[in-house]
Amino acid sequence: MEVTKVIDATRDFKVGEVETHALRGINLSVGSGEFTALVGPSGSGKTTLLQLIGLLDQPSSGSVLINGKDATHLNRDQRADLRRASIGFIFQFFALIPTLTAYENIELPLLLNGVKPAERRARVAEMLEAVGLTDRAHHRPDQLSGGQQQRVAVARALSIRPSMVLADEPTANLDTENGRQVMEIMQRLNRDTKTTFVFATHDPRVIKYANRVVTLRDGLVVEDNGNGRKPSGK
Amino acid sequence: MTQLLKMAFRNLGRNRRRSLLSALAVAMGLALLVLMASFVAGEIQGTLTNTIRLESGHLQVRAASYDENKVSLDWKDLVADPASIVAQLQSLPEVQVASPRLIASGIVTMGDQSRGVQVIGIDPASAANLPFQQGLVAGQFLQPDDREGVLIGKPLADKLKLSVGDQINLLVNLSDGGVDQQLFTIRGIYTTNTSSYDENTVFLPLAKAQAFTGAQDHASTIFVMLQNRDQAPAVAAAVQSPGFQVLTWEKMNELVVQLEDFANAYMVILYLIVLGITATVVTNTLVMAVYERTREVGVLAAIGMKGRSIMTEFLFEAALLATGGVIGGLILGSLVVAYFAHYGFYIGNYGISGMLLGDAIYPVLTLQNLVVLAVITYVITLVGSLYPAIMAARMEPVEALHAQ
Numbered sequence: 081m082e083v084t085k086v087i088d089a090t091r092d093f094k095v096g097e098v099e100t101h102a103l104r105g106i107n108l109s110v111g112s113g114e115f116t117a118l119v120g121p122s123g124s125g126k127t128t129l130l131q132l133i134g135l136l137d138q139p140s141s142g143s144v145l146i147n148g149k150d151a152t153h154l155n156r157d158q159r160a161d162l163r164r165a166s167i168g169f170i171f172q173f174f175a176l177i178p179t180l181t182a183y184e185n186i187e188l189p190l191l192l193n194g195v196k197p198a199e200r201r202a203r204v205a206e207m208l209e210a211v212g213l214t215d216r217a218h219h220r221p222d223q224l225s226g227g228q229q230q231r232v233a234v235a236r237a238l239s240i241r242p243s244m245v246l247a248d249e250p251t252a253n254l255d256t257e258n259g260r261q262v263m264e265i266m267q268r269l270n271r272d273t274k275t276t277f278v279f280a281t282h283d284p285r286v287i288k289y290a291n292r293v294v295t296l297r298d299g300l301v302v303e304d305n306g307n308g309r310k311p312s313g314k
Numbered sequence: 315m316t317q318l319l320k321m322a323f324r325n326l327g328r329n330r331r332r333s334l335l336s337a338l339a340v341a342m343g344l345a346l347l348v349l350m351a352s353f354v355a356g357e358i359q360g361t362l363t364n365t366i367r368l369e370s371g372h373l374q375v376r377a378a379s380y381d382e383n384k385v386s387l388d389w390k391d392l393v394a395d396p397a398s399i400v401a402q403l404q405s406l407p408e409v410q411v412a413s414p415r416l417i418a419s420g421i422v423t424m425g426d427q428s429r430g431v432q433v434i435g436i437d438p439a440s441a442a443n444l445p446f447q448q449g450l451v452a453g454q455f456l457q458p459d460d461r462e463g464v465l466i467g468k469p470l471a472d473k474l475k476l477s478v479g480d481q482i483n484l485l486v487n488l489s490d491g492g493v494d495q496q497l498f499t500i501r502g503i504y505t506t507n508t509s510s511y512d513e514n515t516v517f518l519p520l521a522k523a524q525a526f527t528g529a530q531d532h533a534s535t536i537f538v539m540l541q542n543r544d545q546a547p548a549v550a551a552a553v554q555s556p557g558f559q560v561l562t563w564e565k566m567n568e569l570v571v572q573l574e575d576f577a578n579a580y581m582v583i584l585y586l587i588v589l590g591i592t593a594t595v596v597t598n599t600l601v602m603a604v605y606e607r608t609r610e611v612g613v614l615a616a617i618g619m620k621g622r623s624i625m626t627e628f629l630f631e632a633a634l635l636a637t638g639g640v641i642g643g644l645i646l647g648s649l650v651v652a653y654f655a656h657y658g659f660y661i662g663n664y665g666i667s668g669m670l671l672g673d674a675i676y677p678v679l680t681l682q683n684l685v686v687l688a689v690i691t692y693v694i695t696l697v698g699s700l701y702p703a704i705m706a707a708r709m710e711p712v713e714a715l716h717a718q
Binding site: 131134136137156157160161163164165168169171173175177178179180184188189191192193236 | 317321324325327328609610613614615616617618619620621623710711712715
């Protein structure tokens with residue numbers, strides 16, 4: 081099953097008089113359960129593509145489908161609704177809410193989705209255990225290491241049981257060991273929960289975890305080892 | 315909602331100094347408004363109380379043709395047989411005290427100094443004149459049969475360097491249009507803490523004033539104090555009869571009543587100016603918070619928080635600031651008002667024609683003023699926070715996420 085499909089998507093940015101074509105016609109389909117890496121040098125468009133897939137941005141032309149539904153022309157609130165229910169995010173800069181504890185950060189998407197208290201407690205506990213941070217539940221981000229913060233971010237992204245998790249350079253601000261731990265957690269959760277992961281990276285140590293690698297250059301997909309993927313449906 | 319409120323509360327704690335200063339600005343603004351409103355209310359109330367107590371009473375019964383601006387002593391303009399009218403008025407249960415007064419224009423001369431004064435003949439035994447008796451600072455009060463004694467105000471005594479026992483020459487206009495003068499001995503010096511009144515008013519026993527001016531047994535007015543001033547219109551209607559004019563305190567103090575309306579309207583403008591400045595502080599605080607937390611707003615939007623929830627969170631922050639500020643302002647304002655209500659705020663001789671302003675203002679704090687000002691402060695603070703809140707709500711997630 082296709083979780084997301086991008087059809088002839090372009091994205092242009094105009095800064096002053098200068099127009100930049102970040103994406104020049106992307107066609108990409110990601111199936112359920114994939115662990116896909118978007119790779120390429122800086123400026124290749126991988127982050128922009130991730131933003132389109134995550135409905136954080138809209139294409140200048142072309143379409144973006146989520147779970148078979150055209151999400152291209154949804155308004156801001158409608159995109160927020162879809163993200164809230166279907167898409168988890170992991171950012172390079174961890175992106176935890178600093179005034180909330182680890183528990184509360186993981187709980188936040190569940191609150192936004194109206195999940196009932198008992199089920200919220202159960203899911204948060206499950207996610208904390210999955211990332212090995214049960215004993216850090218009531219610590220705030222400034223009381224956690226970088227690796228621990230990113231693990232909380234992973235837990236938060238998965239708490240709503242999304243269709244897919246999008247991660248933008250998830251290990252860029254982590255040392256080798258912490259980066260390895262985070263990637264192994266993501267890979268394990270991909271395997272166990274069959275959640276689709278799409279992550280943008282240029283780190284070769286991270287790319288090796290992916291079972292599909294899509295290479296971008298100058299806003300176009302130049303290589304896609306889609307034959308090597310081992311999609312597993314939910 | 316609870317989560318948003320929790321986040322708002324914790325966000326204020328991220329920069330405690332800034333949050334405290336913002337709340338303090340709201341508190342100071344509200345305290346200032348409370349003070350201003352209380353001073354205005356106190357001044358108006360004090361002026362009215364003074365004027366009623368000393369000059370107008372709750373009612374006055376005069377001859378139909380009497381004009382207080384002309385201070386006529388012509389018998390046709392005076393009340394004949396005031397004693398019987400006083401007796402009739404005193405029999406009414408609503409009347410606390412009624413007393414005749416004769417009012418004339420005069421000049422006090424001492425050596426080469428002279429001052430124009432109002433000469434009032436009073437019944438020293440009447441309770442209506444207690445304010446002057448209780449205000450004695452030197453000497454004794456007048457006696458009804460005193461033919462040579464006079465009571466003068468302290469400011470006048472100070473200006474003319476007079477003491478009890480000194481003699482002054484008093485020249486008055488007469489009922490036949492002429493003038494007469496006589497030496498009087500100062501029996502006592504009084505103060506009502508209303509410099510404009512004390513400096514310009516001297517008292518004689520009524521009998522002496524009547525004889526001195528040729529008014530015989532006439533009076534310029536019957537001064538009436540009621541049990542309750544709200545009864546004035548009803549009592550005035552009841553005692554009205556041909557040949558007389560019966561004036562209520564509201565009619566005699568129209569200027570003060572109008573001044574109250576004018577002051578209240580003027581104060582609204584001042585309120586808006588003060589609150590506008592206060593709200594600007596809160597707006598600035600929240601704008602800074604939005605800019606500092608732009609990326610965080612992007613993250614919230616990314617995980618699916620809608621714009622209106624983001625806006626609500628910032629409005630909650632403003633509401634919490636406003637709550638702290640309003641509570642602080644009410645306490646601070648009330649304390650300052652309580653202090654001045656006890657000790658008074660000295661303004662000196664601030665005489666305005668037609669009004670008896672006391673030498674000190676005693677602010678009066680009403681529950682209505684407190685509630686209205688608190689609500690207005692709260693609302694305007696929230697209105698001021700709409701701009702940053704809407705700004706945060708309208709951020710595009712992708713732009714916010716890339717902010718530094």
